[in-house]
Amino acid sequence: MKRIMGVAISSVSIGAAWLAGVFLLPAIASAQQVPPSLRSGYSPDREVNLVGTVSSFVSDSQTGPLGAHVMVQTVSGLVDVHVGTAEFLKARNLTLNTGDSVRIIGENFTNGANTVFLARIVQKGMVAVAVRSPHGMPLWLAGSRGLKTGGDKGNGGVQ
Amino acid sequence: MSFPMNRLVLCSGLALALFTAACGGGGNGAITGTPAPPASAGPYSNASLNGTFAFQMSGQETTSGGFFARVGSFAANGAGTITGGVEDVNSQAVGSVILPFSGGSYSIQSNGQGTLSLINQTGTLQFSILMTSATSGLLTEVDGGASASGNFTVQTPSTFSVANINTSYVFDFSGVDPNNVPESIVGQFTGNGGGGATGVLDDNDGAVASGVSAFSSASFTMDTTNGPSFGRGIANIAGLNFAFYIVNGSKIRFMETDFPALLVGDATAQSGTIPTTAAGLSGSFALVMSGASLSGSDARGGRVTLSGGVVSNIQMDDNASSASGSGNSNPEPIPSGSISAATYAVDGSVPGSGRGTLTFTDSKLGTFSFIFYLISPTQAVIQDNSAGFVSDGSMFGQSGSPTLAVEAGNWGFSWAGQSINGTTGGFGEEDFLGQYKLSSAGAISGGVDFTELSAPAVATNIAITGTLSIQGDGTGRNGYQVKLNTSPSATLNFSAYFVDPNTMFVIGTDTHRTITGTVVRNF
Numbered sequence A: 001m002k003r004i005m006g007v008a009i010s011s012v013s014i015g016a017a018w019l020a021g022v023f024l025l026p027a028i029a030s031a032q033q034v035p036p037s038l039r040s041g042y043s044p045d046r047e048v049n050l051v052g053t054v055s056s057f058v059s060d061s062q063t064g065p066l067g068a069h070v071m072v073q074t075v076s077g078l079v080d081v082h083v084g085t086a087e088f089l090k091a092r093n094l095t096l097n098t099g100d101s102v103r104i105i106g107e108n109f110t111n112g113a114n115t116v117f118l119a120r121i122v123q124k125g126m127v128a129v130a131v132r133s134p135h136g137m138p139l140w141l142a143g144s145r146g147l148k149t150g151g152d153k154g155n156g157g158v159q
Numbered sequence B: 001m002s003f004p005m006n007r008l009v010l011c012s013g014l015a016l017a018l019f020t021a022a023c024g025g026g027g028n029g030a031i032t033g034t035p036a037p038p039a040s041a042g043p044y045s046n047a048s049l050n051g052t053f054a055f056q057m058s059g060q061e062t063t064s065g066g067f068f069a070r071v072g073s074f075a076a077n078g079a080g081t082i083t084g085g086v087e088d089v090n091s092q093a094v095g096s097v098i099l100p101f102s103g104g105s106y107s108i109q110s111n112g113q114g115t116l117s118l119i120n121q122t123g124t125l126q127f128s129i130l131m132t133s134a135t136s137g138l139l140t141e142v143d144g145g146a147s148a149s150g151n152f153t154v155q156t157p158s159t160f161s162v163a164n165i166n167t168s169y170v171f172d173f174s175g176v177d178p179n180n181v182p183e184s185i186v187g188q189f190t191g192n193g194g195g196g197a198t199g200v201l202d203d204n205d206g207a208v209a210s211g212v213s214a215f216s217s218a219s220f221t222m223d224t225t226n227g228p229s230f231g232r233g234i235a236n237i238a239g240l241n242f243a244f245y246i247v248n249g250s251k252i253r254f255m256e257t258d259f260p261a262l263l264v265g266d267a268t269a270q271s272g273t274i275p276t277t278a279a280g281l282s283g284s285f286a287l288v289m290s291g292a293s294l295s296g297s298d299a300r301g302g303r304v305t306l307s308g309g310v311v312s313n314i315q316m317d318d319n320a321s322s323a324s325g326s327g328n329s330n331p332e333p334i335p336s337g338s339i340s341a342a343t344y345a346v347d348g349s350v351p352g353s354g355r356g357t358l359t360f361t362d363s364k365l366g367t368f369s370f371i372f373y374l375i376s377p378t379q380a381v382i383q384d385n386s387a388g389f390v391s392d393g394s395m396f397g398q399s400g401s402p403t404l405a406v407e408a409g410n411w412g413f414s415w416a417g418q419s420i421n422g423t424t425g426g427f428g429e430e431d432f433l434g435q436y437k438l439s440s441a442g443a444i445s446g447g448v449d450f451t452e453l454s455a456p457a458v459a460t461n462i463a464i465t466g467t468l469s470i471q472g473d474g475t476g477r478n479g480y481q482v483k484l485n486t487s488p489s490a491t492l493n494f495s496a497y498f499v500d501p502n503t504m505f506v507i508g509t510d511t512h513r514t515i516t517g518t519v520v521r522n523f
Helices: A016-024 A086-091 B002-014 B016-023
Strands: A011-013 A048-058 A069-074 A077-082 A101-111 A114-124 A127-130 B050-061 B067-077 B081-091 B095-101 B103-108 B113-120 B123-131 B136-141 B146-154 B168-176 B182-191 B197-205 B213-215 B218-222 B232-237 B240-248 B251-256 B262-269 B283-293 B296-307 B310-319 B331-334 B339-346 B355-362 B366-376 B379-384 B389-397 B409-420 B427-438 B443-452 B457-469 B478-484 B490-500 B503-508 B513-521
Touching (some): A086 B427, B050 B136, B050 B240, B050 B251, B050 B262, B050 B427, B067 B168, B067 B262, B081 B113, B081 B251, B103 B123, B123 B409, B123 B427, B136 B409, B136 B427, B146 B409, B146 B427, B146 B443, B168 B389, B182 B283, B182 B366, B182 B379, B283 B379, B283 B513, B296 B503, B296 B513, B310 B355, B310 B503, B409 B503, B427 B457, B427 B513, B490 B513
Parallel strands (some): A077 A114
Antiparallel strands (some): A011 A127, A048 A069, A048 A101, A069 A077, A114 A127, B050 B146, B067 B081, B081 B095, B081 B103, B123 B136, B136 B146, B168 B262, B182 B197, B197 B213, B218 B232, B232 B240, B240 B251, B251 B262, B296 B310, B310 B339, B339 B355, B355 B366, B366 B379, B379 B389, B409 B513, B427 B443, B443 B457, B457 B478, B478 B490, B490 B503, B503 B513
């Protein structure tokens, strides 16, 4: 069995080659289009490169998804970006403060009446952190894994 | 297994502190509250734990914040003493290691609640336990080293041989791949009794589904040191390496040892006549799943009815941590719109495997797609292959007619999930283990132990109150609310789906946590 291998960046100081690749990505210019639903899945083909300045950072956002959000001021306006959890970023030596210049690769989604940008890679200065896999799945510990909730009827736990 | 042993020596000698996460001991605080009422008189005592027990648990380490699991076996003497054992641990803090238990102790109250400590070279692991039957129980870690939970089952030593791996098993492994991406593998293998097997599987690795995939390579070898006493062995299934513990002739517990990859789960022998067509599979089923979505953690479950290839009677709950309103997770009932294209099939391309598919479309929520492998005509493991989801769980045929009069009695529960702290923004796993008495009026009174990394804290012997509200004939969504009498108090809301009069699956419906669990009558 061959597993998917493709998360290139976890928490690294990045070089010019990666930056060059980032610049080739389209700017966030599709704001007029209605983004897909969160339930439609993540598509690498729809990824965009978001560049701007941190307006605010909250570790417990009052709007979804669950976790940390950063508001990024771009030339197109303010964008709500979900960046996983504050603990995950901190463990990878990335803190986001008001006024920081950031570059974020990800995808815009409809979330109920709102839109939210799901970050896959967050870059501040020369440090980039991958918070999602190439297909958009969380790299922070998301969800209770290990089948603790299913299982034998009489056993209650892992099946 | 050279890698784990090498790693063990390294960690033991040079980095003992790292073991605090995976092996007990941590810096969590304590939550106080009203003590639980005295235990109800029941059938349990220290004598209930007598023999060797295979256990398995998973969760989140406090120190590393990473996913970890442990699977192993301990020997209890029926009088409060642990006489030995061994465990395999796979964690971001220590890698994949094998650790023997030198001793320990336990204590069980008459209602089945108790404590268990297991001693290894790194220190003492502390658990709360709950007997759910004379031969099995639930456990959760309460030493602050992690928030984790699982269960244990008595072993049958006479089956500790690969010669007994000679039938068809359905397996469900879940965890993370080498890149820490959520992964679920479900499938079936048939052992040849000589340490070999062949089979089929479906791998959902980071929301990339493999489709059905046959494998011709699997091997099982007993551990000459720990196999005879504790049923331990090593396996390679489709290229992945595992430690396994034989429970009996029909169940084997697995944990992947390919650190940093980590999958954990059970294989259960198929029984009965496994349907080979949709016509052979019918009835109403309760299901529960947990895992990850694009937005974070996900909890899903409910009830469906299968007949003639058509899925009907769909009533489910989904909490995908993606709210657009107040709070920040997103409990949504299914259906939220109109249902279409609701079908299921048993896969004729791999006859006898029990593999099948189930799908439906909700006009508001989108398309839901699942793979299942039948353990029997009324039991299956299930994998969520919906776009942007990696999740798995169980599906059981429903039976009985639940009413409060029928359901009154003593129940135990295990809930696990993730929550966020509204004050600090702390985020992490939480695991609850408790026991209560349900009155014929639907009132709940009992106690709970839990660890909540979003606090972070460990709480034990906290009183709980609450209600079970059975709706209609009880086979669909029911109301279930439990108040933790902590200071300040907290209330957890669930939808509850009966499997049978002795078992419920519950799915959390609050907006700051995603949680699922099982509630079982324990006497």
